[in-house]
Amino acid sequence: MTAILLISSALFCAGVYGLLSQRHAVGVLIAIELMINAANLLLVGFGWRTGGAFGQSFALFTMAIAVAEVVVGLALILLMYRSRGDVQVDQATELAQ
């Protein structure tokens, strides 16, 4: 169990690091996926520990939502490319204006 927690934490931290450091929008999206999967790992791990199908089924739900999220994310990236000509996250600072 400890191993699962450690792996999950490591995965999440890798996700956070990627989220904060990646400049490319696709990289950011991948980092988010990493964090979702860290959470999924925990769900499955705790479900295995307590028995029953509750954890696994919830992880399936999360995957479905993650797919939807990726779709939205990729659409955003596409639009960003069309309107700005690049997909560098640190260049898009229009919110400051």
Added chain:
Amino acid sequence: MNPLISAALVALGLPAALALLLAVVPKLRRTGKPAALLSILGSLLALSAAGWLAATWLHDPKQVLDLTTSWLPQSGKSMSQVGVHLDGISVSMLLVVAIVASCVQLFSLGYLSDEPAPALGRYYAYQSLFLFSMNLLVLAPDLMQLFLGWELVGATSYLLIGFWFTRPAAGKAALKAFVVTKFADSGLILALITLVAWTGSFSWNATLPAGGAEWLALFLFIAVMGKSAQFPLHIWLPDAMQGPTPVSALLHAATMVAAGVYLIVRADPIFAAAPHVRLFMTDLGAITALFAALIAMVQTDIKKVLAYSTCSQLGYMISGLGAGSLMGGYFHLTTHAFFKALLFLAAGAVIHAVHSNELSDMGGLWRKLKFTTVAFVIGSLSLAGLPGLSGFYSKDLILEAVHESGNPLALGLLMATAGLTAFYMTRTVVKAFFGKPSHAAEHAHGPGPSMTIPLLILLVPAIGLGWLAGPMSKLYGRSYAFHLDTIGMVTIALGLGGIALGWLIYGMGLLQALPRAFAPIARIANGSTVDDLWALSYSKLGMGLARAIAWFDRYIIDGLMNFLGWLFMWSGQRVRTLQTGNVQDYLYAVFGAAALIALWGGWR
């Protein structure tokens, strides 16, 4: 409705209706003479109503009649009553006002005969408005309605002083009168606010908290000082002589300036409980009486002499009221109204004849204006307090009262004033009517009937009202019978001495050193010392205070606001650099905060 109340309503409503009619129908106003006759008719009807009321009250002086309606309701009860309040005091004052107003309106017809028709109509509209306002004041059942009338007579006074508004001096005088009396009226407003805060009503009979009467009486007296031209707020009255002479007779001698005295008589329950204010009134009245009499001695303008004399006589009234003699102050108001109106109208006839106010343009007029001379001399003798004429009795009452109140200083000042009064009136009579005729006096023409009839009417009370002191005293719940004692005899001696001295100096040309000794007084009088003092106190005290307040407002109040504004602008500038627009910076903040929260949870 009681017919007596209807009569009072006629006296109140008819002038109001006429003033309104003349105001809203310019065609009628611009006809001049018809408008004037209408207004005179209205005043005569008001006079007959007032005469009937007074006759009724002489039979039954204790009668009190009210027709009032509630005004300004507040939590179930009304703060104020408006309507008519008839008792001995208001009825007798109503009669005085009606007689003088009718005489003056009649007199004006002759005096202003050279005016263009629209101006004449305007004049009579003002006159009707004044009669209404004064009656509103006189018939007031409480201080609120009295205040309304008080302000309205002030406004008509402004309009009538500035009647010849094309003269700059008249406009200035009107403004001065208005501003000075309004300055004093702040006292009346203060009194009304205090009264309503303490008692919940504007009635002068309400029970006051302990010590409250002194404050109320003081506030009321400030207003009286302005309206009744007491030192040092008398400065507007001499300037008010810029108005037509009949206006001076009605407003600035007989009725409006007496409104202050009337207010004290009405609010007697308040003043009776304020011994300190009464003492102040006695002294200030005496000081005003002497001061104004001194200035009257050196005036060269016949109207200014009479104006300062009015000021002086009002001082007498205030002094008498301060000494606790309701009857003395009020009776002197009544007699003074008649003989001073007589003097002013006679002076008006003279001015009409020689087209000048200056005494030097007159002289030897008795040959041309025999009746006017008789009227003026009798008015002067009444004012000087010659026994048998009305002024003597009322003055004697006041002097007795001041004597009994144990105030030798005020008594001395008032006795000296009695002598001076006789002296300066003799001077005026001699200079205007006797001696060598001036150029203008040679071509003088006598007054017409519309000017002589009012003089004739006013002669009757100016001579005989003193004998009616007994019946009159019953009207205000006193009983009085004249008896001559030491003070009366000393006053007679002083009066005769003043007349004799005046005749010696101005009639026979003896003792010429004495007029030269008056030169310092003349400097004070003509250099307008009191006006300068007011101007100085305004420029130094008033402006200094204003500057201090302006500094406080600019640097403390505004400064605080500006500092707050600057603080938020500055901190906003600092904070806006945090907003970079870079999503990852925000995420740093989110994760950093989450990590801190997690750490904090672990720590606990």
